[in-house]
Every structure is written in C-alpha cells, then in structure tokens.
Amino acid sequence: MSESSLAEFPLFMQTRMSPGLETERLIGAYTQNREGNQLLFFGGIHGNEISGVKALQRVFAHLKKHRPSFRGSVVGLAGNPPALAQGKRYLERDLNRLFDLESLRAWQLLESEHGQDGNERPKAVTGEAREALELYRIIERLVQTGTPTQRIFVDLHATSASGGGFSVIRDTEANREIAARMHLPLIFGLETQLQATLMNLLYRMGLTGIVFEGGQIGSTEALEVHTAGIWTLLTGLGCLHPKDVPDYRTHINRMIDAAEGLPKAVQTxxxxxxxxxxxxxxxxxxxxxxxxxxxxxxxxxxxxPVLAPQDGMLLMPLYQQQGEDGFFLVDSVDY
Ligand SMILES: [Zn+2]
Structure with missing residues (x-):
C-alpha cells in the first residue's frame, strides 16, 4: 500500500500554477486507489475566508505524514488563489456568483477559439471568470473519471457575523446525510435565493454537495470547526478509521458543541x-x-432604517464591505 503522489492526479496538475501566489489551486490530494467515495473540498472560493484552506492544509499535511489506510479519494482545491493572496472576498467580481452553466460554456468556447498555443494566456477570459472556468473544467473532468461509491462536494465558507457552523443545502436525502455526518444544522432554500453559486452549478449537474459554513471569518473557531468537520466526514463516510484521526473524539465533540442550542433545520x-x-x-x-x-x-x-419584514432568525448579517446579501431571515422547520 503506497501513498499516492500528486502525479496520480494528472487532472489537477493541469490546472494553472500561479507563480508568486501564496496559495495554488491544489491544496492536497490523497488516495490509495481503493474503492470508496470521492470527496472534493473547496476552500477560499471567497478569498478572505481562509479557514477552509487552512483546515484542508492541516488535514492533508497529516495524511501525507502518517499515510493512514484510506478508502476512496479526497482532493482539496483553492477556489480563488488571486483573491486569497490578497485576503479579499474577490478582486473584480464575486466568484460565487459566476457559476452559470451557459456563461461557463460560452467562456469555454471563447477560450478554444483563442487556441492552445501554450504561450500567452488568452485574454478573453480573465479575473474571477477565469477562476470559475478552471474550477468548472476540473469538476467536469472529475465527474467523468472513476466509479466511486458516491461523489461528494463540500464548499467551505465563513461568515462576517459570529456564530456557529451550519450547512446550506438543497433538500435531498443524500445532501442531508452529508450534513448529518458532520452534525451540522441544515439551511434549506437559501440556494434558491442566490444565482450561479458553485453549489447551484453542482446541483444543476446532478451532483451531491453542501456548503459548509464554519463560523466567523478569521476566527479560531471557524478553523477548528472546518478541521473537525472534514475529519468527521472522512470517518463518517468510511474513508478513514477513527483511530487514524488525531484527537478524533475532540473533533466529534466540537461539531456537536457547535450545533448545541441551534435549530436542526431552518427554511429561508x-x-x-x-x-x-x-x-x-x-x-x-x-x-x-x-x-x-x-x-x-x-x-x-x-x-x-431597515426593519425586519417578518419574525424569524437572522442568518449571515453582513459585516463586511463586499457582498450583496444584507441578511437572510430563516424559520425553524420540522426535521
Ligand atoms: Zn463565502
């Protein structure tokens, strides 16, 4: 049983490597080519939400060092390396509003018309549109490779407000199960309020996945919750044995504690x-x-003044300069 090298992930080596940037696209990849689930984590789709990237770096550093037995495969990708390098949500446009399938296909066409001479990067698709296109290409190719038990996508985010880890999901059995493995409260219906998010693209492609909000941007809590959630999911899905996870019990307890006192499920x-x-x-x-x-x-x-139009609970009140969502109101629902 050997640790896989990055050379076994040629798909990811083809993604752009950006000299001079602190964070490259590929955060880590691990497999032993055994049957199981295929997990793909995204961190830093918003460049100021670094807890997801840091948590993935931690997890992959441990996997690389200790080489535990592993079923299936796991990959961690940085969403917006240029924005991460500057610690900004985005540089030109919010990347998480650019995953519109028609636009992506149009950009793809534009690029192919520019040819692949390997010299200068085509200028037709730049900035965040280029990041979206690269991620789309990776996803498209990924879903055509292998025959995993399940393909699961997790998009790691953090909020400008304080308080709790939670999941944002389209309400399907498979999505519920992923969130449940991490003991995360479920936010339903938020995805229909937002256009062209990464998760909406994945759902449109018929894929399974959740947005995993770890907590407040820049907080230790968000980093710990993201780290704990990743370990908890990897063990919950049978990729890893709990004995191979450092401080396994602490991670489980952290996820349970983070959900303490929060509703199990809410509707936006x-x-x-x-x-x-x-x-x-x-x-x-x-x-x-x-x-x-x-x-x-x-x-x-x-x-x-901006007044609450109805009773409810606030979600993601905006405490940063960049962003198009002032706040959401949600209601507890039976679960
Ligand atoms: Zn975000």
Missing part, C-alpha cells in the same frame, strides 16, 4: 439584497440565528 424566508452604493450598515451585535421580530430595526442604508 427572506433575503435583503444590497446594491453597491446602498450604504448598507448592519446594526452591531447580531450573529447567526439571532431571533428577531417583525419591525425590529436591523440596519440602515441611504433610504433610512
């Missing part, structure tokens, strides 16, 4: 859209799952 009822120049400013002190009543003052913008 409302999204407050923010346009550039709105002057949107959330009142301080709100975290994820903070209960609000209809009419509560939540924020201000150039038009005046």
């Amino acid at each position: 009822r409302y999204r407050h859209a923010v346009q550039p120049g709105d002057g949107f400013a959330m009142l301080p002190g709100f975290g994820n799952f903070h209960p609000v009543r209809s009419g509560d003052l939540l924020a201000h913008d150039h038009r005046g």
Whole structure:
C-alpha cells in the first residue's frame, strides 16, 4: 500500500500554477486507489475566508505524514488563489456568483477559439471568470473519471457575523446525510435565493454537495470547526478509521458543541439584497440565528432604517464591505 503522489492526479496538475501566489489551486490530494467515495473540498472560493484552506492544509499535511489506510479519494482545491493572496472576498467580481452553466460554456468556447498555443494566456477570459472556468473544467473532468461509491462536494465558507457552523443545502436525502455526518444544522432554500453559486452549478449537474459554513471569518473557531468537520466526514463516510484521526473524539465533540442550542433545520424566508452604493450598515451585535421580530430595526442604508419584514432568525448579517446579501431571515422547520 503506497501513498499516492500528486502525479496520480494528472487532472489537477493541469490546472494553472500561479507563480508568486501564496496559495495554488491544489491544496492536497490523497488516495490509495481503493474503492470508496470521492470527496472534493473547496476552500477560499471567497478569498478572505481562509479557514477552509487552512483546515484542508492541516488535514492533508497529516495524511501525507502518517499515510493512514484510506478508502476512496479526497482532493482539496483553492477556489480563488488571486483573491486569497490578497485576503479579499474577490478582486473584480464575486466568484460565487459566476457559476452559470451557459456563461461557463460560452467562456469555454471563447477560450478554444483563442487556441492552445501554450504561450500567452488568452485574454478573453480573465479575473474571477477565469477562476470559475478552471474550477468548472476540473469538476467536469472529475465527474467523468472513476466509479466511486458516491461523489461528494463540500464548499467551505465563513461568515462576517459570529456564530456557529451550519450547512446550506438543497433538500435531498443524500445532501442531508452529508450534513448529518458532520452534525451540522441544515439551511434549506437559501440556494434558491442566490444565482450561479458553485453549489447551484453542482446541483444543476446532478451532483451531491453542501456548503459548509464554519463560523466567523478569521476566527479560531471557524478553523477548528472546518478541521473537525472534514475529519468527521472522512470517518463518517468510511474513508478513514477513527483511530487514524488525531484527537478524533475532540473533533466529534466540537461539531456537536457547535450545533448545541441551534435549530436542526431552518427554511429561508427572506433575503435583503444590497446594491453597491446602498450604504448598507448592519446594526452591531447580531450573529447567526439571532431571533428577531417583525419591525425590529436591523440596519440602515441611504433610504433610512431597515426593519425586519417578518419574525424569524437572522442568518449571515453582513459585516463586511463586499457582498450583496444584507441578511437572510430563516424559520425553524420540522426535521
Ligand atoms: Zn463565502
């Protein structure tokens, strides 16, 4: 039984390597070519949400060093290396709103028309569009290789507000099961409020996956929750034996503790859209799952006070400059 080398992942070696950038596309890859699930993790689709990247680096460093027995395969990819290098959510456009299948196919065509002379990169597709296209190509090729038990995609994010790990999923049995393995609260219906996210592309391609929000951007908690969630999923799906995971019990407990006191499942009822120049400013002190009543003052913008349009719980109130979602309101649902 030998540790796989990156050479066994030629697909990923073909992705761009960006000299001078701190973070490259491939964070890590591990397999022993045994039957099992194929897991693909994305970190840093938003370049200021580094907990996912750091957690993946930790996990792959451990796998590389200790070479535990492993079923299936796991790959970790950095979503937006140029934005990660600058610690910004994005540089030109929000990468997580560019995964529209028609646009991706159009960009693909544009690139092929520019030819593959191996010299200068075609200028037709640049910036975040290029990142989206590269990720799409990887996904497209990945789903055509091998015959894993299941293909599972996990997109690691963090929020500008404080509070808790949770999952954002389309409500299917398979997606529920992934989130349940990590003991994560389920957020339903949020994906329908957002256009052209990576997860929406995956769902459109008929794939299984979840968004895994680890906690507040830059917090130790988010890094620990992301790390614990990755280990918990790898063991829960039978890729790894718990004895091969460092501090396995601590990770399980961390996931259970993170979900403590939170609803098991919520439905998204409302999204407050923010346009550039709105002057949107959330009142301080709100975290994820903070209960609000209809009419509560939540924020201000150039038009005046922003009130809660209905009862519910706040999700992802915006406490950063970049972003188009002021806040969401969610309701507990039976699960
Ligand atoms: Zn994000």
